[in-house]
Amino acid sequence: METFSYVKAPNVEKALASADGAKFIAGGTTLVDLMKLYVETPKTLVDINLLPLDKIEKLPDGGLRIGAMVRNSDLAWSEEVKKSYPVLSEALLSGASPQLRNMATTGGNLLQRTRCMYFREPSAGTPGGYGCNKRTPGTGCAAVDGFNRMHAVLGTSDKCIATHPSDMCVAMAALEAVIHVEGPKGKRTIAFADFHKLPGETPHIENALEAGELITHVDLPKPVEGAKSTYLKLRDRASYEFALASAAVVARVEGGHIRYIRVAMGGVGTKPWRSREAEAALMGKPANEAAFKAAAQAALAKAKPQKDNAFKVELAKRCLVRSLKTATATA
Amino acid sequence: MSTTPAGIIGRPTPRIDGPLKTTGTAKYSADFHIEGMAYAVPVIASIASGKIRTLDTSAAEKMPGVLLVLHHGNIGPLYRTVPGDGDATNSEVRSAFEDDVVRHWGQYIALVVAETFEQATAAAAVVKADYEAEKPSVRESLDDYTGERKKGSHRGDFDKAFASAQVKVDQTYVTPIETHNPIEMHGSVAVWDREQLTMFETTQGVVNHRVVMAQTLGVPIENVRVVTRFLGSGFGGKLFPWPHCAMSAVAARKLGRPVKLSLTRKMMFSSVGYRPRTEQRIRLGASSDGKLVALSHDYLNNTSMLDDFDEGCAEATPYLYSVANLSVTSALVRRNLGAPMYMRGPGAVPGLYAMEAGMNELADELKMDPVKLRIVNDAEKDEDKNIPFSSRHYQECLEVGAKKFGWEKRTAGTGSMKRDGKILGWGMAGASWVATRLPCTAHVEFHSNGRVSVRSGTQDIGTGTYTTFAQVVHEKTGVPLDRIDVVLGDSSLPDGPMSGGSMVTGSVCDAIAKASTEAMKKMLALSTGIDGSPLKGAKAEELEFADGRIRKKDQAAGDPEFAEILKLARIDGLSAEGKTVPTWEDPQSKDKSLHSYGAQFVEVEWEPEIARLRVSRVVTVIDAGRIINPKAAANQIAGAVVMGVGMGLLEETVHDQRTGQPINGSMADYLMATCADSPDIDVTFLDHPDPVMGEYGARGVGEIGLAGVAAAITAAVHHATGMRVRELPVKIENLLGAKVLQA
């Protein structure tokens, strides 16, 4: 780990004032890990744990405001979230371990970085190092010819095939959350779908945050009346593993037909993967197996499997079909 | 349940060291903080094959707090141990920094020692090696091997019998490289006091460790002491010293300061052994009624460039079943990987996976119940060595297991069994593990403070050895458990065995029983000769030692405690020695085939719609002789079953094919079974004492619980999904082709 200086910010203003060339540290479960690996080498850490951003509040319009410092466990176990946004609670509880969830925050989770093994190793140029355009732009992508069972099949480019690892983000994509940030240029909001970036030619640019911007909170829109939501995560072992494929679905069925549908997938995309293709294939259709299968087909139509992860295409389809069944079940 | 001393053997007994562990006061090796200690961090090679052209340590040497950078150029002489010397077993042939050749990724190339761990870590990161790199040989599959094969057990004419067999199986089974992942990482604290070296080590064998360190360092054995009070398990990875041990000792000698070296989890994947990959061809020939007529086992396992590590996959093959024609061959395949090392149930565990998977396929070919197939082929004697078994209840394991599991309700069709919207798969396999009693010594001592101590130079690697030994002393002397001190984990104690091969209980309990009896005899003699003793002048034959007291057999009164006698005699302690005769010298056991047996029954739940497979239930029946402490023993078996779930479905070390690096070397990426993956486990011990295994007839239970689990899982997977997976672990991608898509 490189030496760094450390500042504990008592409030948002101070945090922003110290942000130049610094990194905010929330739970530290991503950041400290990557600092130990020299992937992150901040000169300054601005500790934001004292900021008054740890509340979950009902908004006047019926939505929910989640402070950036709300811990993943607190969010998952919040009565309001369990009742009105079960997909989010389920997604959070499927992630990491209880210890990690107790530390991890909403803001930190939005910005957690890929678990691509090659991203975590020394870069090309050092003996035995690996190319990683995300870690060191221009060095290539060792994952393409490497062990890539865990890698993405959607949204990849020839520069990067790293999976976005978050479960929480998949649920938030389906819930159409809005991210509130504050920075040197003031406050602004970012729609969830616009927050994470596809790797394209610039895999090191992962999101829409600008230098010095702090996430203050995330707003969830008012729960969709009559809708059900669910999260399903498939993986090798029963706990403490990132998704091989996951799906978040929010659906409302009326008279046997789908009248509201939001679909997002995890474990398969280079960002939390909202599938408008699946949504289009389902909207207005009868809620039955044939429609679900067609939607899964549509969702994965553009999938580009790598040498070790072709199975993810089929697995993601099954995951989606099962989630759609659960979310549209009448019982 | 009996609570008398006589009933203590076989009584579920909580660990006497439990409170130390639950309160964090048990001292593991890395917990020893010695005044003036410096910290060492290894630098590892980032290539798998080549030569170190230059090693630039200048930047590191200038870093704050750095005391020493040790490497090939300045380590000074280290000596190899003699290959095959059973008293000085080493993990690797090559000693630390011996040459400038890199033979595997992760090989140590330097050691940075600094005032603090952080300083050493920071400086280690700036040691720069420049290599003449070569393309490493790290190909995963071993099927490119074309060299000679070593012949193993052999009887009859396999080729002829197999050719004419009515029903045949001919398949190759593969087990991947698996990494030992004890919770406690390897560590070494070296302290020199002039010529005397004390090492606080993470070892499963303090006595052997001491000999190896003395030989490696070139110092008299009397000058070395090795201490391991507690071990956070080892699974075989900590049996013998690794190069980092000598590195810390040399650094400490050079600096004249204690040095602590702890490995990182990442280094655990490259530097301290692993179960090698095995590729095992099994051929089984049977008559149409299921009688085996031919069996062959031809296996390959990878090894390192310098070490000849034979996994010994055919350990159980020649004796488990009765078959007239048998052949075993094997070969080692060199790879640019670290030295392999024994892992829980070495040889037998991967070997039985293959053989028992083959037996299950044979049962399917025969349309015969797999339990019955095994019973039909049960062996009456060890046909390999042509000697009788000391005690074999394999058939009973199978029958009891089938009954407990409810095996008779099994319907054979793929996906034919269901529960709660899930398909059930049921599978089973047999298990076996060798038993041996090693020579060893124990001392039992009565102290004037009323306590009894028992000492032996073995160690408790987390299995419950402390408690088992106290039980034996309690049974013999009647002194309550809370007045018994068990002293282990120190090479200065009387020679005790390695904690490996499930041999500690069966070996040391005998020596302790003898030492206790001897010490009691001495106490009786003392009590009759001391002035003021109420027993003065009595004849030893009239006396007995009971409940920690000495009394006349015919009267209850006048029964002094042993401590009173010692005080009267002004003696602080009275001790006696007991020795265990090894099984190969004892006339009772030397011509017997000594093994434990077991049966594993596994249920998996399969949800084809989402390709989710979980092991839901395991019934395991174990015939391991007398069980001294059923609580600790059941814990060993249940833990092994969970490890079996990992072996069957999860564990696999993946090496990047370009660099030879174990690329999933972390606890997040190398998958082991979590609590959530642990099935309901029902453990039964048959508890038939082995008549030739000393006073208690115990054979030990550390390893057998893992044997057979993976084969039972793959059979259950086949039953549920119709997919026959012959390469472990069974992964989701192997099951997506299952035909039945609905539960």
Ligand SMILES: Cc1cc2nc3c(=O)[nH]c(=O)nc-3n(C[C@H](O)[C@H](O)[C@H](O)COP(=O)(O)OP(=O)(O)OC[C@H]3O[C@@H](n4cnc5c(N)ncnc54)[C@H](O)[C@@H]3O)c2cc1C
């Ligand atoms: C072993 C392991 C397993 C895991 N498994 C899973 C899993 O199965 N599923 C899953 O979803 N996640 C998993 N995680 C990831 C975990 O969810 C994230 O590490 C966690 O959510 C990050 O939150 P944090 O508060 O600790 O972030 P930090 O590490 O503190 O910060 C992460 C990044 O966000 C920035 N940041 C933090 N807060 C703000 C803010 N308010 N404004 C601007 N920038 C900010 C930091 O500067 C840093 O760059 C796992 C992590 C580990 C280590």
